């Protein structure tokens with residue numbers, strides 16, 4: 001339906017996006033996961049024809065969308081990272097304004113505004129000025145604005161960054177509904193792997209301007225076939241214990257968290273036994289020791305040696 005091929009973008013000396021190819025099939029929910037600065041926003045700005053690539057193609061329904069962007073623009077809803085609303089106007093007035101930009105008017109526009117307000121759960125607050133809204137409510141109105149012209153494809157740039165948990169969960173449920181019930185094709189950009197895991201059928205992982213892996217969640221987990229993720233919960237932290245784990249040649253990563261350590265190591269039979277022994281030697285009291293299914297965070301760590309949120 002919508003694809004980009006060999007897309008690159010340079011800003012002076014900086015190559016922000018390098019040879020990126022992505023495909024969105026009709027009805028799919030696709031995630032673009034990567035840390036800040038990975039090139040996600042630049043990619044989707046080019047994909048939505050808002051930014052001209054240095055090289056590469058954007059193809060919509062088998063046609064060159066860079067040469068002829070009209071149809072794509074008509075079918076596309078974009079929720080940008082920055083909230084663009086008129087603070088002095090009410091939510092309803094903002095939606096009237098954006099609806100008119102899309103060429104909607106009269107009763108059809110009013111009906112559509114009521115429909116999108118209900119979708120984002122803000123019908124009862126529609127007369128309030130946007131300046132009195134929380135960040136999450138503003139984001140929901142931004143999403144409502146992107147839905148006014150019945151887009152077939154919805155592209156969202158980190159729509160849950162910096163908002164309250166209630167709005168976050170509302171937005172995630174809404175996207176799921178738009179995709180599964182309203183059959184909207186969705187490209188969802190985030191650096192939160194839990195969101196992408198929950199929402200997306202397929203995932204592209206980006207880092208330093210490149211796609212470094214792609215596939216379903218289980219395809220990506222299979223990249224870690226040779227490794228095991230073990231959760232080591234301890235009563236207290238112990239630096240010597242952590243250093244001993246890090247010095248072990250078969251252990252690739254030790255990540256400290258509130259209640260213990262996550263250990264990524266080569267798969268081997270005596271791994272758990274060795275972890276017990278390290279704990280014993282360093283007088284560390286274990287409260288749990290469990291092999292875990294790798295998360296997308298672990299996959300990212302495996303591919304780059306860094307955490308997603310570094």
Ligand SMILES: Nc1ncnc2c1ncn2[C@@H]1O[C@H](COP(=O)(O)OP(=O)(O)OP(=O)(O)O)[C@@H](O)[C@H]1O
Nearest residue numbers: 011014016034035036037038039040041042043158
């Ligand atoms: N207009 C611009 N001029 C110069 N550099 C830019 C411009 N837009 C983006 N960049 C740079 O390109 C790189 C990729 O940025 P981009 O915003 O696409 O990343 P991102 O993955 O979306 O991260 P974030 O979530 O922080 O927006 C960054 O180093 C950024 O500073």
